[in-house]
Amino acid sequence: MAVLEDVTSPPAAGLRPRGASRREKWQRRLPLLPALVYTIVVTQVPFLVTLWYSFQSYFWNEPGGAHWTGVSNYKEVFTDPSFRSALVRSVTMTAIAVVVAMILGVLLALLLDKKFLGRGVVRTLIITPFLIMPAAASLIWSGPMLDPSFGLLNWLLEPFGVHHVAWLTTHAYGSVIVVMIWQWTPFMTLIILAGLQGQAADVLEAAKVDGANAWATFRELTLPHLRPYIELGILLGSIYLVTAFDQVKLMTNGGPGTSTTTLPFYLYQKVNFAFDIGGAAAAGVITVILTIIVASFALRMFARVFQFEEAR
Amino acid sequence: MTAVAQAPAPAPRRASRRVREMTGQAGWTVLGWAVGIAFFIPVLWMVITAFKPESAAETWPPQFAFSPTLSEFRLVFSGMGPFIEHSAIATVGSTILVLVLALPAAYALSIHPVAGWRDSLFFFISTKMLPVVAAIGPLYVIALKAHLLDNIWLLIILYAAMNLPLAIWMIRSFMLEVPGEMLEAARLDGAGRIREIVEVIMPVVSPGLVSTALICVIFAWNELFLALNLTVTNASTMPMFLISSVPQEGLYIAHLSAAATVASVPVIIVGWIAQRSLVRGLSMGAIK
Numbered sequence: 183m184a185v186l187e188d189v190t191s192p193p194a195a196g197l198r199p200r201g202a203s204r205r206e207k208w209q210r211r212l213p214l215l216p217a218l219v220y221t222i223v224v225t226q227v228p229f230l231v232t233l234w235y236s237f238q239s240y241f242w243n244e245p246g247g248a249h250w251t252g253v254s255n256y257k258e259v260f261t262d263p264s265f266r267s268a269l270v271r272s273v274t275m276t277a278i279a280v281v282v283a284m285i286l287g288v289l290l291a292l293l294l295d296k297k298f299l300g301r302g303v304v305r306t307l308i309i310t311p312f313l314i315m316p317a318a319a320s321l322i323w324s325g326p327m328l329d330p331s332f333g334l335l336n337w338l339l340e341p342f343g344v345h346h347v348a349w350l351t352t353h354a355y356g357s358v359i360v361v362m363i364w365q366w367t368p369f370m371t372l373i374i375l376a377g378l379q380g381q382a383a384d385v386l387e388a389a390k391v392d393g394a395n396a397w398a399t400f401r402e403l404t405l406p407h408l409r410p411y412i413e414l415g416i417l418l419g420s421i422y423l424v425t426a427f428d429q430v431k432l433m434t435n436g437g438p439g440t441s442t443t444t445l446p447f448y449l450y451q452k453v454n455f456a457f458d459i460g461g462a463a464a465a466g467v468i469t470v471i472l473t474i475i476v477a478s479f480a481l482r483m484f485a486r487v488f489q490f491e492e493a494r
Numbered sequence: 495m496t497a498v499a500q501a502p503a504p505a506p507r508r509a510s511r512r513v514r515e516m517t518g519q520a521g522w523t524v525l526g527w528a529v530g531i532a533f534f535i536p537v538l539w540m541v542i543t544a545f546k547p548e549s550a551a552e553t554w555p556p557q558f559a560f561s562p563t564l565s566e567f568r569l570v571f572s573g574m575g576p577f578i579e580h581s582a583i584a585t586v587g588s589t590i591l592v593l594v595l596a597l598p599a600a601y602a603l604s605i606h607p608v609a610g611w612r613d614s615l616f617f618f619i620s621t622k623m624l625p626v627v628a629a630i631g632p633l634y635v636i637a638l639k640a641h642l643l644d645n646i647w648l649l650i651i652l653y654a655a656m657n658l659p660l661a662i663w664m665i666r667s668f669m670l671e672v673p674g675e676m677l678e679a680a681r682l683d684g685a686g687r688i689r690e691i692v693e694v695i696m697p698v699v700s701p702g703l704v705s706t707a708l709i710c711v712i713f714a715w716n717e718l719f720l721a722l723n724l725t726v727t728n729a730s731t732m733p734m735f736l737i738s739s740v741p742q743e744g745l746y747i748a749h750l751s752a753a754a755t756v757a758s759v760p761v762i763i764v765g766w767i768a769q770r771s772l773v774r775g776l777s778m779g780a781i782k
Contacts (some may be wrong), residue, residue, distance in 0.1 A: 220658070225655050231635070
């Protein structure tokens with residue numbers, strides 16, 4: 183039976199540290215140290231360097247290297263309207279994609295929870311979009327699927343009065359989100375399906391005997407049961423989608439204009455085309471600060487989700 | 495509608511329920527397949543297009559009847575050599591590094607837990623929330639100064655850091671499944687740490703290690719952002735090969751589809767095999 187596992191519960195009694203000697207404490211710590219040191223060095227040091235460069239003027243295509251400029255990079259970033267709009271766009275795109283993927287995920291999971299012929303095959307078909315390389319998905323959507331003159335989607339929609347729409351120029355924002363949703367719905371489906379299969383069958387049977395209709399059963403029993411799974415899906419989907427880069431780079435290249443420029447793409451451009459390490463670093467620091475604010479809520483949510491069993 | 499309302503006539507009720515169940519199942523079958531195929535269409539279209547000659551790939555209306563050819567696949571296979579090699583090295587190398595680091599760490603957070611194990615666990619996930627994109631400029635400079643730019647080791651190191659939190663959480667959740675009595679029995683038997691690990695823990699955990707490795711492979715194989723920013727030719731990977739298969743001019747859709755198919759198939763197969771453990775890995779071990 184699939185249940186949210188209480189991963190933060192203390193491990194088996196009798197194995198806990200009790201008045202351990204200094205030497206024993208280090209013996210316990212030793213196996214953890216390589217991973218801890220590795221993670222600190224590889225993931226935290228670049229951020230410290232980012233902080234340093236955010237106060238430097240440094241264009242890597244120009245000779246002379248970096249020199250101190252104080253907060254001018256920050257002033258520049260704060261007054262740059264394209265940074266602000268990239269930030270807002272990242273948040274709205276992620277929110278729309280995650281919420282829609284979650285709604286579809288719940289519906290598909292309810293469908294896959296029914297018994298029907300070939301259910302395993304259908305589940306396999308549905309999860310495939312999640313497995314396909316995001317770069318491949320982006321290029322396949324922008325070419326064979328969405329091309330205005332030969333794309334399959336226009337052909338499929340022709341009976342409905344849609345004629346040769348240039349999706350990536352007229353509906354760029356929506357097209358990028360659709361591909362994100364297409365790739366992330368399967369993930370939500372799998373998480374919710376795990377939740378559904380952990381629901382006690384006798385409770386549902388009892389509700390049926392009591393004469394509850396399907397919608398009431400879903401609203402009163404299933405949905406509350408699924409809540410931690412939904413929270414987990416939203417949390418993880420947001421973590422991955424807010425840094426999504428491939429779709430933007432390969433489908434629209436941030437355009438037309440800057441209409442699909444998200445934060446990752448903005449930073450990519452600043453480094454690769456404006457050669458502005460200092461400016462990118464300042465934008466990065468602001469991003470990190472905002473992320474920390476959001477992440478502290480997210481971590482609390484994580485803690486709650488993982489203590490779900492304890493809380494009941 | 496409800497069972498209660500029809501209670502006085504038990505025999506016909508059972509029969510009508512069976513009929514209803516069967517028609518219901520047929521309905522769900524049709525709906526299920528329709529949705530499944532709808533989701534799969536872009537993948538299917540990619541594979542179909544890959545077998546087209548270039549001239550049949552960009553037509554209106556789209557062609558469904560054509561004489562399939564392997565010529566685009568041949569072209570892809572002849573060009574992808576170094577890219578697939580780099581991808582394989584970065585993927586396998588980073589996955590091995592992840593397992594080597596994660597296995598002892600997970601042990602120290604579950605079987606013989608350190609004092610602050612809860613904080614350590616949350617530290618590891620918190621690194622997944624800091625967007626690496628924010629540090630991409632400085633990362634470029636660090637790589638440049640360390641002479642690691644366009645070097646496959648750089649990708650191995652970064653991909654390992656990217657997958658390590660996932661792996662630690664996941665392997666830890668597998669280790670928590672080792673029954674306490676088994677550990678106790680081994681200890682009473684006089685087994686040391688090494689024997690405990692080899693004889694008690696590994697047999698329980700090893701299927702989980704395989705699924706952890708598969709998930710690390712999926713993420714490393716599919717990664718584009720770091721590869722695009724930090725490699726040029728000596729370490730460029732399959733996603734970069736895909737991008738290079740889109741030329742500035744001329745027909746390329748069949749070629750692109752063949753390249754996308756070849757690049758995606760290894761992970762799709764791995765994912766189909768690891769379907770069940772996929773969720774567990776992505777949810778960092780939160781769901782059994």
